[in-house]
Amino acid sequence: MSQESQRSRRQIVKFTFFKVDPAWRRLSAAEREESKRQFCRTVESFGDRLLVRSYSLMGARGDADFLLWQIGERLEDVQQLTTALFSTATGPYLTVPYSYLAMTRRSVYAAKDQPEAPEDRTVIRPTESKYLFVYPFVKTRAWYKLPLEERQRIMDEHIAVGRKYPSVKLNTTYSFGLDDQEFVVAFETDEPSDFLDLVMELREAESSQYTLRDTPIFTCTAMGLAETLDSLGAPGDETAAAAEGERAGPWVPVARLADVPEGESTVVYFAGDQVALFNVGGRVYALGDRCSHANGPLSEGSVEGTAVTCPWHDSQFDLATGKPLRAPAARPVAIYSVRVDNGSIFLKRKQPSGRSAASGK
Ligand code: FES
Structure with missing residues (x-):
């Protein structure tokens, strides 16, 4: 290299x-x-x-x-x-x-x-x-x-x-x-x-x-x-x-909408977490970037409808709920509320903590 x-x-x-x-x-x-x-x-x-x-x-x-x-x-x-x-x-x-x-x-x-x-x-x-x-x-x-x-x-x-x-x-x-x-x-x-x-x-x-x-x-x-x-x-x-x-409160700007064109995805940092943003038909979804199976990068997965497939071992997750739709993943990934305002994407936590949401422990 x-x-x-x-x-x-x-x-x-x-x-x-x-x-x-x-x-x-x-x-x-x-x-x-x-x-x-x-x-x-x-x-x-x-x-x-x-x-x-x-x-x-x-x-x-x-x-x-x-x-x-x-x-x-x-x-x-x-x-x-x-x-x-x-x-x-x-x-x-x-x-x-x-x-x-x-x-x-x-x-x-x-x-x-x-x-x-x-x-x-x-x-x-x-x-x-x-x-x-x-x-x-x-x-x-x-x-x-x-x-x-x-x-x-x-x-x-x-x-x-x-x-x-x-x-x-x-x-x-x-x-x-x-x-x-x-x-x-x-x-x-x-x-x-x-x-x-x-x-x-x-x-x-x-x-x-x-x-x-x-x-x-x-x-x-x-x-x-x-x-x-x-x-x-x-x-x-x-x-x-x-x-x-307090964390759940404010909306935080994380990206410009132009950074995530329709059909694309990207990764941003939000409140210490890596979050994958997906633009599906003009609607933006946000969920934890790490697959709950073995930490595959969901932002690099393929999207069909409102489901993303992990590029590593094919687990599938619902973009809206973070719930696994296909094994081997058995646990959900964290999801975030999304607001698009004036060309900017804002995030807010849905769960109190991304860590607890993903760990299921
Ligand atoms: S890391 Fe995602 S399915 Fe294995």
């Missing part, structure tokens, strides 16, 4: 781990509630530029409280979001004990029998999994002295072990020259025990001999942002429901 095409497809990926000063919990309930609302509004105001997923680490680690996983096109957006968050009422109580900057990139190692699709590694598509395990990763310099064929042989074994655990999805991102580590790896799963078994088995693989550092490891639980802030704990806080209600 040429440098130019790699550049145009790749994403900036940022893992920012926040710690909250205990003094924040001693604020009045009203002050805390307002600070959380402001924090949520600030993240949402970047929804057209960044996909932001939130995770609580409460109970998992003592030195970090929550994670914002940010995915976008420009480093400036990540920087501006950080500045904006520290400018909220919560800002003076926040520190960032861990921060990892990375980018997507195609792997130099081919997975046998499964040639990597060009977009596989260059576009991160977070799933609805309940848990995320993150760690920075550095290989020994001896690894890079091995001939490429030798590295491929060792990686074949590594990849074969990974395939034994299909419930664990790996997102590898690259930090060479951008940050201290070489990679940041993020594993999504609903089954922590599968991840534990995978990591244990990988210790016995030859590739493990070339690991220089793979700590600290962060065990993160996926939650909506308001719920994540509520998990920080303080008496009398009921912000999640209030903030979710």
